[in-house]
Amino acid sequence: MESACIKVIFFDTETSGLDCRWDNIIELAMITVVDGEIIDSYDEFINIGKALPPNITDITGITNNMLKEQGIDEKRIACDLKKRLTPETIMVAHNCQFDLLFVYFLLKRHFPLEADEIVKNVGWLDTVSVLKDRKDFPHKLIDAVDYYGIEKVNFHRAIDDTKALYYVALAMKNERDDLKEYINVFGYNPKYGVDFRFPFIEYKPQPYHNRGKMLPKEKILPRI
Structure with a gap:
């Protein structure tokens, strides 16, 4: 998945809710890999200037005080993302x-004026889509960690989820080296569809399977 000219960033967000138009990222974590080596680890809280719903604190362990005392301005996060x-x-x-x-x-x-171009010029890889072609339901990150025997982590904190994701992706690559084919190809549950489509992403219906084994390479999501 890596080469001398390609930078791979494993990332995760914790958010104040589920609506991307009205809610905010409250923690962003990124691990940058070049030539198979981790060259940068990034983890920041964001001070969003408003109180978190109690259920978000219950899920993530992130409190309003943590955001006030440790969080940085959202504009700085935007600049960090733009740079990367x-x-x-x-x-x-x-x-x-x-x-x-x-x-x-x-x-x-x-x-x-730049956001659309920034996200369009980057490749996006969804490990859930990969996992659905390889393992039976369920397909959360914690399930992937179990499937591949990754050491347990503190889920629902972005940096720990990101570290787990990195090791899951390595295990997937060793299992079958076809991750590149999934770049900009996202599977979705046909029961629910896709509410917001990016023009640079190819969306394909991907129902759950219970096969007990990986799909053969000729039948993986990017090839159907």
């Missing part, structure tokens, strides 16, 4: 559509 999201970069997330939406709307707030 350069062409020849591959962004990897588990359920990437969700994280991409929040990243896009954050960039749109601070770089309204």
Whole structure:
């Protein structure tokens, strides 16, 4: 998945809610890999200037005081993302559509004339789509960690999820080296469809399977 000219960023967000248009990223974590080596680790809280719903604190462990005392301004996060999201970069997330939406709307707030071009020029890889072609339901990150025997982590904190994701992706690559084919190809549950479509992403219906084994390479999502 890596080469001398390609930068791979594994990333995860924690958010104040589920609506990317009205809610905010409250924690962003990124691990940057070049030539198979981790060259940068990034983890920041964001002071969004408003109180978190109690259920978000219950899920993530992130409190209002943490955001006030440790959080940085959202504009700085937008600048950090803009600096990192350069062409020849591959962004990897588990359920990437969700994280991409929040990243896009954050960039749109601070770089309204550039946001579309920034996200279009980057490759996006969704490890959920890969996992659905390889393992039976369920397909959360915690399930992938179990499937591949990754050491347990503190889920629902972005940096720990990102570290787990990195090791899951390595295990996937060793299992079958076809991750490049999934770049900018997202599977979705045909029961629910896709509410917001990016023009540079190819969306394909991907129902759940219970096969007990990986799909053969000729039948993986990018090839159907």
